[in-house]
Amino acid sequence: MNTLAEKYPQDIKRILAKYPPEQKRSAIMPLLFLAQRETGQVSPEAVQEIASMLAVSTTEITSVMGFYTLFHDHPGGRYRLQVCHDLSCALNGAETFLEQLCRHLGIEEGQTTSDGLFTIEAVPCLAACDKGPVFQLQGDGEIVYYEKQTLESAKALLETLRQRAAGEVTP
Amino acid sequence: MSDMAMLNSGAENPVDEMVLLRHRNIPDIDQLSVYLSNGGFAAFEKAVREWAPAKVTEEVKASGLRGRGGAGFPTGMKWSFLPDKIWPHYVVANADESEPGTFKDREIMEKNPYQFLEGLMIAAYAVQAGTAYIYLRGEFWPVAQKLDACIAELERAGLLGSNLLGSSYSLRLYTHLGAGAYVCGEESALLESLEGKMGQPRLRPPFPAVAGLYNKPTLINNVETLTNLPPIIKNGAAWYRGFGTEKSPGVKIFSLSGRVKRPGNYELPLGATFRHLIYDLGGGIPGGRPIKAIMPAGASSSLIKASDVALDTAMDYEAVATLGSTLGSASVIVLDDTVNMKWLLQKTLAFFRHESCGKCTPCREGTYWMSLIADRMASGKGRSDDAALLGSVAGQIKGKCLCPLGEFSLTAVQTALSLFPEDFAA
Numbered sequence: 284m285n286t287l288a289e290k291y292p293q294d295i296k297r298i299l300a301k302y303p304p305e306q307k308r309s310a311i312m313p314l315l316f317l318a319q320r321e322t323g324q325v326s327p328e329a330v331q332e333i334a335s336m337l338a339v340s341t342t343e344i345t346s347v348m349g350f351y352t353l354f355h356d357h358p359g360g361r362y363r364l365q366v367c368h369d370l371s372c373a374l375n376g377a378e379t380f381l382e383q384l385c386r387h388l389g390i391e392e393g394q395t396t397s398d399g400l401f402t403i404e405a406v407p408c409l410a411a412c413d414k415g416p417v418f419q420l421q422g423d424g425e426i427v428y429y430e431k432q433t434l435e436s437a438k439a440l441l442e443t444l445r446q447r448a449a450g451e452v453t454p
Numbered sequence: 455m456s457d458m459a460m461l462n463s464g465a466e467n468p469v470d471e472m473v474l475l476r477h478r479n480i481p482d483i484d485q486l487s488v489y490l491s492n493g494g495f496a497a498f499e500k501a502v503r504e505w506a507p508a509k510v511t512e513e514v515k516a517s518g519l520r521g522r523g524g525a526g527f528p529t530g531m532k533w534s535f536l537p538d539k540i541w542p543h544y545v546v547a548n549a550d551e552s553e554p555g556t557f558k559d560r561e562i563m564e565k566n567p568y569q570f571l572e573g574l575m576i577a578a579y580a581v582q583a584g585t586a587y588i589y590l591r592g593e594f595w596p597v598a599q600k601l602d603a604c605i606a607e608l609e610r611a612g613l614l615g616s617n618l619l620g621s622s623y624s625l626r627l628y629t630h631l632g633a634g635a636y637v638c639g640e641e642s643a644l645l646e647s648l649e650g651k652m653g654q655p656r657l658r659p660p661f662p663a664v665a666g667l668y669n670k671p672t673l674i675n676n677v678e679t680l681t682n683l684p685p686i687i688k689n690g691a692a693w694y695r696g697f698g699t700e701k702s703p704g705v706k707i708f709s710l711s712g713r714v715k716r717p718g719n720y721e722l723p724l725g726a727t728f729r730h731l732i733y734d735l736g737g738g739i740p741g742g743r744p745i746k747a748i749m750p751a752g753a754s755s756s757l758i759k760a761s762d763v764a765l766d767t768a769m770d771y772e773a774v775a776t777l778g779s780t781l782g783s784a785s786v787i788v789l790d791d792t793v794n795m796k797w798l799l800q801k802t803l804a805f806f807r808h809e810s811c812g813k814c815t816p817c818r819e820g821t822y823w824m825s826l827i828a829d830r831m832a833s834g835k836g837r838s839d840d841a842a843l844l845g846s847v848a849g850q851i852k853g854k855c856l857c858p859l860g861e862f863s864l865t866a867v868q869t870a871l872s873l874f875p876e877d878f879a880a
Binding site: 352370408 | 649651811
């Protein structure tokens with residue numbers, strides 16, 4: 284297993300340069316994002332490495348991880364579909380959309396499909412209140428918004444993602 | 455990138471020339487060359503070359519600009535609180551936009567990023583900060599990518615870096631992503647988060663202006679507030695006061711959502727009426743249904759019961775207060791007659807319970823219990839005294855929280871119970 288320092292030397296340098304040298308702790312969150320870029324979760328080894336890099340305890344790293352909802356210490360699907368179910372979206376059908384999406388994938392909110400590809404999560408407001416139903420897709424190191432969604436448009440996206448994943452194993 | 459294109463608001467704005475949403479008038483203004491050829495950075499250049507920092511602050515004070523993040527505090531006065539005996543100073547742009555119903559800062563940063571960055575640079579010059587951070591909510595990862603590219607472009611153009619425009623002033627800008635916590639929109643929690651800690655609010659005083667980021671004097675302004683600065687410095691305070699009302703001068707972006715035909719961001723002078731926004735611009739309620747209530751400040755609003763008087767009220771800081779509510783960040787959520795207040799409280803309380811940071815007891819326990827009671831009521835399993843119990847818990851939270859999040863959790867509760875008792879009849 285490669286360390287973060289071996290895999291991302293340039294990114295780490297760029298992140299540390301943002302903060303005063305005596306305030307390296309500010310780099311905890313950017314480094315956690317870096318650590319979960321590929322697999323969608325932060326490994327215990329990465330926690331250890333970030334702690335020693337910034338000279339803070341692992342407890343402090345894990346308390347930060349636990350506080351913020353975008354950091355994950357357990358495996359989820361390769362793609363996390365995070366559906367806003369907050370007020371404005373709910374007034375425009377987000378709850379029904381979420382139910383339909385879960386039923387289509389045969390899972391409940393918070394669960395992952397058996398092929399390990401998709402996790403469905405209900406999340407708070409994504410600041411796209413005029414374009415609900417909306418979800419963000421977290422995966423492959425990116426976060427992308429999908430707005431004004433229907434079950435049909437979401438199904439089409441899921442199919443595209445399935446093909447992307449399949450294409451990697453049979454080139 | 456095709457998804458980026460979808461971020462364009464569908465809303466049409468009737469005002470001819472935008473002050474903030476200039477991308478609706480000028481295509482490709484998110485390109486530096488286009489921004490520059492449309493007067494971009496003239497204000498920053500004027501400030502750095504011709505004006506002392508204090509003069510910039512005086513001009514912003516004279517403009518009457520007030521914080522657009524929700525509190526409405528006079529911007530220039532906030533700048534003047536930074537002591538000149540403690541250095542360095544920092545500036546932080548609050549781009550945590552997380553209030554349910556608010557989506558204006560995202561449009562600004564996606565579509566008109568250089569005007570926002572120029573505003574941030576003007577604020578940094580005014581308080582003589584050499585480093586400024588843009589704190590974005592983690593979900594705005596694509597926005598941060600875009601801003602990083604813009605910042606690199608400004609560095610190449612010599613507009614950011616050392617000894618800017620031949621002066622002794624130097625400035626660096628950095629983006630910093632949060633990771634999913636509403637409370638980080640509160641400025642002391644934001645600073646904790648930027649320091650690599652859990653985003654829990656600090657006890658105040660001291661205020662961030664005196665002891666903020668890394669315990670140094672720190673100015674925190676909202677994205678929209680900062681985006682107002684280039685036109686103010688370029689055209690002058692008197693010009694800016696030509697918009698809006700005497701006590702609430704200027705323009706504001708109203709994020710309209712909920713049960714309206716044409717939701718979206720609308721830039722209007724402060725003081726435009728709810729009726730104008732909801733009916734003339736927003737097209738009214740789908741199916742022509744009656745409007746029941748308005749939440750003018752997102753999920754943390756005190757509800758306004760719809761009436762002709764309410765609809766004809768001016769949307770400015772003072773007039774909205776006369777309706778027992780607040781303008782806040784002007785995130786106007788429209789509720790029609792099909793919305794039951796039990797359901798509404800179930801939604802808002804689930805949000806605040808989820809987002810409570812857990813530091814102070816009234817908020818941590820209070821949002822938990824209020825949400826539990828609201829769930830019970832909304833699912834038809836409510837007890838006969840649940841409405842009274844909910845009101846009682848809200849009353850016990852009020853005035854006892856460390857930061858505004860706790861207070862925000864109960865404004866909808868208290869106003870829904872008092873304005874719409876029929877919705878809670880057992």
